[in-house]
Amino acid sequence: MRRRLLPAVVVATAAAALAAPTGLTGPASAAAPPSLTVTVMGTSDLHGNVYNWDYFSDKEYDDSAHNDVGLAKISSLVNQVRTSRGRDRTLLFDSGDTIQGTPLAYYYAKVEPITKTGAIHPMAAAMNAIGYDAVTLGNHEYNYGIKLLDKWQRQLTARVLAANAIDDRTGKPAYEPWVMKKILVPGQKPVKIGVLGLTNPGVAIWDKDNVKGKQHFDDLVATAKKYVPEMKAEGADIVVVTAHAGDSGFSSYGDDLPVENASALVAQQVPDVDAVLFGHAHNDVPQRFVKNLVTGEQVLTAEPSRFGQRLTVMDFDVQRVGGEWQVTAKRSTNLNSNTVPADPKILDIIAPQHAKTVGYVNQVVAKSAVELSGARGPFEDTPIVDLIQQVQTEAVDTALAGTEYADLPVLSVAAPFTRTALFPAGDLRIKDVAGLYVYDNTLQAVLMTGAQVKDYLEFSARYFSTLPVGAPVVESQLTNANGTPDYLYDMISGLDYDIDVSRPVGSRVVGLRHPDGTPVAGSERFAVAVNNYRRSGGGNFPHVSTAPVIYDQQRDIRQMIVDWVTSKGVIDPAGFSDVNWRLVREGVPVF
Template sequence: MDHIKLIILETSDLHGAILPIQYSSNTPANIGLAKLASYMKKIRSENEHVLVIDNGDFMQGTPLASYYFRMLRQKVHPMIIGMNKLQYDAAVLGNHEFNYGLDTLTKVAADATFPFLSCNILSGETGKPFFGTPYVIKTFSSGIKAAVLGVTTHYIPNWEKPSHIEGLIFEDAVTATSNWVKHIREVEQPDIMIVSYHGGFEVDLATGKRIEPFEKGENQAYRLCMEVEGIDVLLTGHQHRQEQQIINGVAVVQPGYKGQAIGQVTAEFVKENQQYKLQQTFPETIQTVDLTADQSLMNLIEPYEQGTQKWLDEVLGTVEGDMRIHDPFQARLAEHPMIELIHKVQMDAAHVDISSTALFHNDSPGLPSHITMRSIVSNYIYPNSLMVIEVTGEDIKQALERSASYFTLIGDEPAVSADFSRPKPQHYNYDMWEGIEYTIDLRRSPGNRIIQAMYQGEPLNTHQRYKVVMNNYRAGGGGDYLMFKGKKVIKEIQTDMTELLAAYIRKRRTIKAEVNNNWNVIIPSV
């Protein structure tokens, strides 16, 4: 009786991270594809049966990727250079793959030596998967036949610019997966059925408690395990978590983000009567911290990296005062000069007097005394542009309440609500406003915390229309700000927000670290 082992390796949510560095400080970090590469090479050298799959969101997210999109789009994307070298078998479309539009995505896909998969992102013209065949079949020398089906969270239209996904249809992920798994099982008859889903879990895997509304559908991995027959392995992502377990007989992994770890499922087969039978699967995550970066991969990326570093070190201006972020939570609890600057840039570009923005992540350093592009891209990490939309006073009040629900109380002390920390951290969904005056009272229950909301000295009028500038993600209703979805668009500023920030600082040279205290938060302990 023959026993054969298949190793399935998964990367997910790499977000442009190739080198093991933190770009804000250029210090070493336990992240990046170069570190994972050394493990991939080791596994390939020791095993005959290996599959390597990327689960999506690899194109953007680091200064290296930003530099490519600004300066080098005619060349091969650095992540594709790395993935080609490592002989990936396939990549699944993530939601961030659409951030630069279909022309750019199509070009990146054409440069890859492996297919891009997604069974539920369809062409509106043909009704078929946008990138052709949504699955791959790999038959090994032993005769073992592995099928890999790609699936993407269908919630993308709630985030992405309509122009970036024009002509596409996003089918429900569970429905599409069920249909395609059945088709593959019947037609291809694989020995193992692998689904790679750029999406995560809608329940707490420890308790089974739902952590996301059923009707939302952003994450459906638990339903895939429980409702779709025929899946042996489910590769997941999107939530930036690390998971490894068996759910309803399905081996599940999720490897975090930016290459913190690599997901691995070991599948063991036994040959009976000239046919291979899947006997058992073992899911695990391998941490990057114990790996050495692959120098040959870093050498390939070096020309891109040199250009990136030169671009990042350009000095744009200086700060008068302190605009560093010493505590990200406090920067959301009370006005901070960094947020004030973003508001000023947005209102200057849009020529309106009401603005909404967020502190996007907890590693945001703020601005040092000498401002460089490195400083800007370390704080503003998304490729956002701006939109001016027309909203009512009632819409603004609902948005303020949505933001106020970011906070919870532990005793009398404020903390981050579980709704904004699970199933993944969503600090970017807490907005702060300029051009209106408001107070958040944490002594009151969520949904009833805004006790004052004024515009030019008068209470916000429920029915009056106001022009507000915000990033395109939020203007489309992203982050469950559905009160903004479908609102009249007054103006679009297509220039990337990081370029607007850079131009604003270059023009003024000296930026004052100041706030105008137009909002405040009341907490019980004060």
């Protein structure tokens, strides 16, 4: 594949260099070796956020730390950095997960898809206006299929990178592996900055139905070892890797694929990498140095949180040594987007699409007889999660009618995705339903045995901390054991069971039985409704990813819930709520 150089830019004038912040120098005088500072800015995990807006609550975004979100805020930070450093010495990259995550992104993928209308995607419009230099693909770029991904890619003025995303047909990278940026220095050789993009191997599991037979995903370390020498051979003075992978070294899906969170491994094992801008883990990592085990050099790594809450700023001091540019120092920090106003230029560009999305999510589709809240979902069997279970159960039961599986009991799997989900008493809007099911999953069903269902529930129950009999119940310490997030705690409807949190992990599920009290036999067969993320191996739950698939109509679960609620007109939990599981200690309910 032919690598094209990005357009060259000229380094800032001496006057602009004098305006640089403390510690930054412009081109040196003739009496000293020439030196300057190159600044690399980075975002990651924007997840469809442009405005500082929460479409589910229909108001400005806010959280307990008072973070702000969105590209409009990022644009203001970028403008500040370009002004202080000199625009001609700055670059802007993104490390993936851009076009999924908000109703704004969903609207232009599903309601008025850009693949049909030809409209520019709001994330493309905003990123073009800000002036991104390169964008690396994340795993969520594949959620809506390769056709939409490629349409969005073509709309971007930035180069789209994913060196380890391999086209199954050609055996070559499906997207550009890397690009080079040149910064011209008057009277000197240009400073060349190479950026290598690496995406997450988990795409092969999480979006199997979208990529199987089309793309596969190689190991990040092996890919970097292949391309970094190529970049150096073409004159890269600074090598930056943008990777959609956390730095923990662990994988959520076992050992069947290359390591999921391999950013630190790239820094440790691949020589000549100066910095890694990483994402995927949604953490705020302003600066972390990792020692390269081959060269002993310190590799700068950083992660800019999520949703546009932070902008990573990496500074590289370079100096001419022996006719070549060498990095003499490097550092990074994360700027908080809640410190700046939104850029009105970006707001104006996206205003029509934002307004259309706000109108869409505020459509009244039904009424709720009572208020339904997700706040207690992780601790208790709540009606609002039962609603998800009911929709999934009905869909699978209807689809299996007349097939060889028609007589199987249908079980349903759901997780308490968000504790802030709320159906108010009275008018129910699309945003309320979307706020209950915040992921773009589709529904599938698999064939499992009673023994496999028991294993599945035992694995899920690791979510709870051990709580001995008689110990005080501290809710804030009871869940999320070992960092397990709420979305990896699965409940099953269609069977009754207790979870004894006084017992060790692996022996907590007690009294697994049918609604009539009959114990579940290990050899019994069940049709189990699950989302495509879980069925594909997300979360590494046992059996589900290898179980035979007996239903898959590619139906979006969130839209199924909207349609179900709309068809009912009035939502009354008396018609679907069933308390079929509870937390206990030696048979005594915790709550």
